[in-house]
Amino acid sequence: MVNMESCDNKTDEELVELSLKDSDHFFCLSKRYEEKLLKYIGRISKFSREDAEDVLQEVFIKTYYNLNGFDPELKFSSWIYRIAHNEAVSAIRKKAVRPTIHLEIGDLERFGDVFDMAGDIDNSLDRKMIDIALSHLDEKYREVLVLRFLDEKDYVEIADILKKPTSTIGNLISRGKKLFKEEYEKLIGVSV
Amino acid sequence: MENRNISQLALERIKEEGIKPISRNIFSIKRVLFWVLVAISFIIGALTFSLILSALFNNDWDLYNKFGFSFIFRTLPYFWLISLAVFTILGEYYYRKTYLGHRRGFILIMGVYLISTTVFGSLFYLIGTGRFIEQSLENEAPIYRHIMLNRYEVWSHPEAGFLSGKIIRVMGEEIEVIDSNGFIWIINMQDVYLRGRVEIETGERIKIIGRCLETICIADEIRPWIGMRKMMR
Incomplete structure (x- = not known):
């Protein structure tokens, strides 16, 4: 087993090269993304933590299997998020559940900052409302809002994860924000 | 409930099942293949454009007065216009399949493709490629006459x-x-x-x-x- 500390000063790209030589190094790479991807899968699915962990395990296996397909022209994080996104969407379809957002406290603060409603979202009811408002959005808006405001990805990264043009991502985010505000206001009955 | 160490579990599975990364060559071939398909679509698109120019410039426009407005519809090179549309769409599709092709918008890709096709197609026309291909098809491919039936029809x-x-x-x-x-x-x-x-x-x-x-x-x-x-x- 590779010592995690020895991986700390290595870039993702270096770890990819090392993982191709020795699979033990892949542990460092997967560990680096484990928590972030688990949250991401949880945010875009209705899965329990256990189910999300199962999906994540498949993500890591697929990532390792396709490791030679990674090209440093793309950020590794975008590449592994794309695999996670595809795997989560595929699992959602298999389970035939409507994807929804599972928000945590930190997520809520970030959303509050973006939509200028920090003062209004300090209780679980508001959290539920944001959750519902996001769930009411079309999938194409929901996924870009999650990546932009919860996973804090930039437009190019989102374009790479979802394999859509950068200009389309900009339009989806702008439209998605507007639709989200409308949905949220409809639910709470006041303007924010 | 205690969280599972997913990275550890994944690594154990990789080792137990003897999973190996797919060869780099497979990915390289796939990447090159899409660029080759983009290039083929582009070259055929440009040649098609030169054939359209050839058909338009060599059309018997002086007969327009005799046949009237229907002359335009009877002599337009429909087959080549449809071919150009097909290869433009294919070019856009294959470009989008290249490694970073998804980043560019549909209109941008189509715009660049059509401008390049027009420029190279015009060059092909100027050096006589359009007429050479048309002449060769006329002589060597009998099916071409059926495809270009509207032109024969005017002269029948x-x-x-x-x-x-x-x-x-x-x-x-x-x-x-x-x-x-x-x-x-x-x-x-x-x-x-x-x-x-x-x-x-x-x-x-x-x-x-x-x-x-x-x-x-x-x-x-x-x-x-x-x-x-x-x-x-």
């Missing part, structure tokens, strides 16, 4: 004085021509005007304007089948 009205065919015999001021239906016509060229660089020799495909009766035509004008200039053979 002997009763109206419009005839086309291949010269099979030259006899002084008369020639024998076989049309696309296999009928043999005797063409009298006593007062004929030879338009463009048409050459009256066996095997030459020509268009005739004149007065036809039964199997004889008095030709007023003869022009080459493709273009007004003779193709190099």
